[in-house]
Amino acid sequence: MMVTTNKVPTTARAKAKTHLAATGSTRRAKASSGGGLGRETRRNTRAATPSRQVVCRGVSNLHEGDSQVHYSKRSPKDRIVITGMGVASCYGQDTSVFYDSLLAGKSGVRKLDDMFDTSGLAVTFAAPCSDDVFSTEGYIDRKNARRQDKVIKLCITTGKKSLEDAGLVGEELEKLDKARCGCLVGSGIGGMTFFEKNVHTYYNRGPTKVSPFFIPYIIPNMPSAMLAMDVGFMGPNYSVSTACATANYCYHLAARHIRNGDADLMLVGGTEAPVNPIALAGFHACRALSTSNEDPAAASRPWDKNRNGFVMGEGCGTLVMESLEHAQARGANILAEYLGGAVTCDAHHMTEPREDGFGVRSCMELAMADAGIEREEVNYINAHATSTPLGDVAEVAAIKKVFSDTSHLKMNATKSMTGHALGAAGGLEAVACVKAIETGLLHPTINLLDCEESIDIDTCAGEKKEHQVTAAMSNSFGFGGHNSVCIFGPYKE
Template sequence: MASISGAGAGVLGRSTSGSPPLVGAYNGLRPSENVRILPKARTDGLARVKRAESRREIKAMVAPTTSAPKRETDPKKRVVITGMGLVSVFGTDIDVFYDKLLEGTSGISLIDRFDASGFTVRFGGQIRDFSSKGYIDGKNDRRLDDCWRYCIVAGKKALEDANLGTGILTKMDRTRIGVLVGSGMGGLTAFSTGVESLVQKGYKKISPFFIPYSITNMGSALLAIDTGLMGPNYSISTACATANYCFYSAANHIRRGEADIMVAGGTEAAIIPSGVGGFIACRALSQRNENPTKASRPWDRDRDGFVMGEGSGVLIMESLEHAMKRGANIIAEYLGGAITCDAHHMTDPRADGLGVSSCIHKSLEDAGISPEEVNYVNAHATSTLAGDLAEVNAIKKVFKDTSEIKMNGTKSMIGHGLGAAGGLEAIATIKAINTGWLHPTINQDNLEADVTIDTVPNVKKQHQINVGISNSFGFGGHNSVVVFAPFSP
């Protein structure tokens, strides 16, 4: 999730206990005038950070690579991508989605799902004209929270893309096929409606679907119920790092021999009054109401917060051995991934970037590749003041020579999909691998001086990807990085 600043005393900003303020505390999206910022921690391999509120010392170290990296060669443990599915602000067709990104089209507009006229932020990456016809029956469709509707449609489209439609699935060992689709916030509409019924009408008027359709595991559960997939099934909720966490865990199920295929990704539908209002309260969002398409502007000096988005992005992850036995079309290869925690602050990134840089290091070690092999980064890049530069600084620590690396921000066009962000951006990364074209980062008018990596500003570029990484970070200091590459037998 976006790295933002503190919104209220004792919660995200100043301490109410009389102790000094948090390291790097912010008031809104701007550095607070009255907050003492502690000196930056050393980053010479061993970082010692004293959290001001507890005086507790934290030690962290990036383990050096002791031997030459080695990619996995066992076809039972190699993980390939055989299908993709999405629901996005640009629709549900993968090629249309990526064509819009390549064109530099913004999907950000004024919210009309509810009356936002009294909100200080009135725009977002709202999905319109969504249809689940052919994927969800009418009765269930009317009951479901959008979060689960998006998940089911994206999941079934991914299965279709992998040639795993209903007729084929019924002939397979479905105990070897799992589902791991997470959400940062779950069924927020179902939850908000249930609470409203409780407050206004009493508990007897709460819908029996209030709990089932609110909890975050229900996307994976409903998709499995519809398709009969009986393998590992659960959800992960790590805010905006969710989808990458799901990819990482799904791949490990395959590597351990617990599944042949995993349906994995993220889903979110938080553009509702409580969702938008909550992020406004955090002072996380851009307030460019007069020019929404220019609001999401990663790395631009005039950025003022992120833009909310929504949708779902799902991959079919499969062991190479299984994919080859069934003659699947292999789209790309998942080489590895990693997850770490900043252990620093609920919303702000570590000033030294250690959590992110160590996560990138670990992902490359897991993938069995060296930093020199990476030439593309799909960045988290939410368009917040602190988060954008913290990520760039961490990337520059890992990749000493960035002259051949290109880096872009998908959120500049579709907004921040929260728990779905990593799923949508993984699809963008794989499409870049397949097409040889990188979508631009739009609204790059006044680039930060510290950003010396090519951000593919405003216009698409041709670029043959050797190895690409996709970053996602979430509130709570959750960091996740996944590594993709063209498939080569």
């Protein structure tokens, strides 16, 4: 079927992209002058400032014949580095244990009989962040730990662990200008377990027994808000909810806040706790989940010819993102650099990707333009790769359109072991990308026994690979046609 799109005039698109690249310097110029600057004055101001020199390079644009994409050489105020990480997953809540488990090819998928009654469900397994591997001890007081929805507990605990990893505890945390520190932790669904519990209460015990925390604990903005309350961050704070693309949207937007001068430091990621009966029933109803109940650990099999749907996962992944200038001023240990990102929309179907891969392709192209790198510099892709029949091959088809030569590329599928953590997936995978940069090792893609013929990129099938990452591309795509791509790289002075 032929799909048409509304074309934006070339000159308008070029001006828009140039404007986005120059927004940070323009806003600072306006603030210092007390008023707006004319177009010619702004151009001369940028040209006279070496750290903000505007340059351009060609990319494979959205439509043939489009003009080049512009970006700015970035000053330390505009460069964004990762100084801390936190994770909650089916392996626990330590980033080293998380990545060591991935490197070992350990599946976190298991039966759920010990968590709730699965007798009436068509899908009886998932990759939960269960009580035996996750604890709020030392991070949330006991009263709140008893009553909060899990999606909030995952966020607060993981966010605080990220700050610890960044050396921001005690006196060091209090030294921060908290009015210039923000939280942006998204969730695709919000407090689903608390929602389910109180719906049962309403019908079985009556409306007066519904919890007074019902609304606050189910809305998706509350994890980020409550994290900010606990650590005192008063800068930008909100939640993005773009299904499985959520966490990458958060990283992309947090970077913009820092580059626009809204914040010096952002605590960013995705949180999700959907392993409960109603979520499993709902995703099964829309034919998204694998039903391989006889062998749960082998159910998530990205790119394998016998894949039959994704496996539900849950957890939280957060990063401390700050301007290089701010990180250097406080003597922070820099783990990696956030190079750039992009978001686009398929505008096609509620749950299925575009067959031509247009939205995914353009998102990868724009992310590289934002990062200011050539495509040859990207040598690792942490793929979205959920294990769905259409999605897996559509993503690879788009990758092959972007990278005409894929011989230098390696890619893997974290979800083959962690399942699909929906809004938190990009958070877990961002941690995996930073650890890959740090260790020089890529984790395997497990359960890939009979690969699709069209996939001729090295998928790290069945074994970890030594690989010095020059730039890691993390892909996340969500229901509704939401596409998001983030690029991380090793920090270089």
